Amino acid sequence: MANDDDRQAARGGKDSAPGGGTRKNPALTSRAAILAIVMCAIALSLAYPVREYIAQRQEIADLEHKERVAQKRVEELAQRKQRLGDKSYIEREAKRRLHYCNPGEKCFIVLDGGGGGGQQAQQGGRSSRPPWYESLWRSVEAADRPR
Numbered sequence: 416m417a418n419d420d421d422r423q424a425a426r427g428g429k430d431s432a433p434g435g436g437t438r439k440n441p442a443l444t445s446r447a448a449i450l451a452i453v454m455c456a457i458a459l460s461l462a463y464p465v466r467e468y469i470a471q472r473q474e475i476a477d478l479e480h481k482e483r484v485a486q487k488r489v490e491e492l493a494q495r496k497q498r499l500g501d502k503s504y505i506e507r508e509a510k511r512r513l514h515y516c517n518p519g520e521k522c523f524i525v526l527d528g529g530g531g532g533g534q535q536a537q538q539g540g541r542s543s544r545p546p547w548y549e550s551l552w553r554s555v556e557a558a559d560r561p562r
Contacts, residue, residue: 498504509515516522545553 506515506517510522514522514524
C-alpha cells in the first residue's frame with residue numbers, strides 16, 4: 416500500500432509532502448502577486464486616458480450644443496435680414512415704432528390710458544422717475560459742488 420501512495424504522490428494524485436505530511440497550497444503565490452501587480456499597473460496606466468477621453472466627449476457635446484444654438488441664431492438673423500430687405504416691412508415698422516406718416520396721410524395717436532405715463536398725467540401727480548434732462552442737470556450740479 417505504501418507503494419501505491421508513492422505512485423500517486425509522484426503522479427500528483429495526493430497532496431503529500433516528501434516528509435509524509437500534507438502540503439497546503441498557499442492562497443497567494445508569487446505568480447498571483449506578480450499578476451495582481453501587473454493588472455494594477457495596467458489599470459492605473461489606463462485610468463488617466465479614459466478620464467481624458469470622457470472629458471473630451473463632454474467638451475465635444477457642449478461644443479455641438481453651442482454650434483446648434485449659434486446656427487439657430489444665424490437662421491433667425493438671416494430671416495430678419497430678408498425682412499429688412501422688404502420695403503413694405505420697413506414702412507410698417509417705421510409707422511409702428513416711430514409714428515412715421517407718409518406725405519398726404521393723416522395719422523392719429525390714440526391715448527387710451529393703457530400706459531403708465533398717461534394715467535399719472537391724468538391724476539395730476541408727478542411721475543416717479545424724472546425726465547432724462549432733469550437727471551442730467553442734477554448730475555452736472557452735483558459734480559460742480561465743492562467737496
